[in-house]
Amino acid sequence: MSPKEILKVENVEKRFGGLKALNKVNLSVYENEILGLVGPNGSGKTTLINVISGIYKPDAGKIYFFGKRIDGIATYKLAHLGINRTFQIPKPFHGLTVRENVEVAALYSGKQCLKSFFKHLKNFKFMEKGYCNIEDDVQTALSIVGLDKLQDKQATQLNTSEQKLLGLARALATKPKLLLVDEIAAGLNQEETDKIAEILQSLVKKSISIIVVEHLMHFIHKITSRVVVMDSGSPIFEGTLEQAANDKRVVEVFLGG
Ligand SMILES: Nc1ncnc2c1ncn2[C@@H]1O[C@H](COP(=O)(O)OP(=O)(O)OP(=O)(O)O)[C@@H](O)[C@H]1O
Numbered sequence: 001m002s003p004k005e006i007l008k009v010e011n012v013e014k015r016f017g018g019l020k021a022l023n024k025v026n027l028s029v030y031e032n033e034i035l036g037l038v039g040p041n042g043s044g045k046t047t048l049i050n051v052i053s054g055i056y057k058p059d060a061g062k063i064y065f066f067g068k069r070i071d072g073i074a075t076y077k078l079a080h081l082g083i084n085r086t087f088q089i090p091k092p093f094h095g096l097t098v099r100e101n102v103e104v105a106a107l108y109s110g111k112q113c114l115k116s117f118f119k120h121l122k123n124f125k126f127m128e129k130g131y132c133n134i135e136d137d138v139q140t141a142l143s144i145v146g147l148d149k150l151q152d153k154q155a156t157q158l159n160t161s162e163q164k165l166l167g168l169a170r171a172l173a174t175k176p177k178l179l180l181v182d183e184i185a186a187g188l189n190q191e192e193t194d195k196i197a198e199i200l201q202s203l204v205k206k207s208i209s210i211i212v213v214e215h216l217m218h219f220i221h222k223i224t225s226r227v228v229v230m231d232s233g234s235p236i237f238e239g240t241l242e243q244a245a246n247d248k249r250v251v252e253v254f255l256g257g
Pocket residue numbers: 016019021039040041042043044045046047048
């Protein structure tokens with residue numbers, strides 16, 4: 001049986017003034033896969049993640065998630081549907097602890113919590129522990145990334161690697177079916193990178209599909225079975241990383257021929 005397609009990007013375009021950052025992008029993500037999105041600087045990888053995650057509305061094209069049209073939908077609604085992402089530069093709330101950071105993410109993205117929030121806005125009961133039944137999701141997310149023991153620490157006290165794990169925990173607290181991971185391994189040492197690779201692989205076993213944007217090819221090689229190579233806003237190759245390394249156009253794009 002062929003794997004189920006969960007995300008379909010169809011002829012998507014995104015312009016910034018005169019620059020076409022995305023030009024007729026077609027791409028699919030299947031159930032239980034980690035898809036690597038690679039390409040040189042400025043090739044449109046992050047813009048594509050921003051469009052899929054609802055930060056930018058595409059200028060043209062359509063995006064389907066489990067068959068439902070989702071292009072242009074607000075980020076929090078996409079989180080309710082099961083799409084969330086991490087950022088190249090983690091942006092935790094610095095005045096909050098690690099756990100509180102994850103709680104806010106879970107509250108923001110939980111449909112029931114938003115309802116409760118508006119209903120109880122007057123007495124601010126919404127933040128009470130367990131009120132929205134988010135605590136299990138928060139603790140699960142913290143334990144998946146291994147930050148459970150640091151949960152009472154202030155987010156400001158975390159090192160770079162821990163901040164990236166916190167970003168991942170925040171995304172996981174919303175229980176995504178599709179996770180978009182943008183350059184999570186950049187700036188980390190081998191041990192930290194290996195740990196993140198293991199975590200991402202463990203997520204696939206929990207039926208979370210992942211798109212990983214990354215420049216570090218050993219990281220991509222370790223965790224992906226399929227890559228899409230972008231150049232100047234368009235996919236130019238789809239296949240395994242080994243096949244990509246032997247593709248004339250891909251080599252030209254990365255090494256200038
Ligand atoms: N908000 C924006 N306003 C104007 N131009 C933008 C904006 N975001 C991205 N761009 C431009 O769009 C193009 C694609 O950028 P994008 O960040 O998607 O590339 P990338 O492949 O993720 O690059 P990198 O690997 O360096 O992160 C670049 O030319 C970039 O300068």
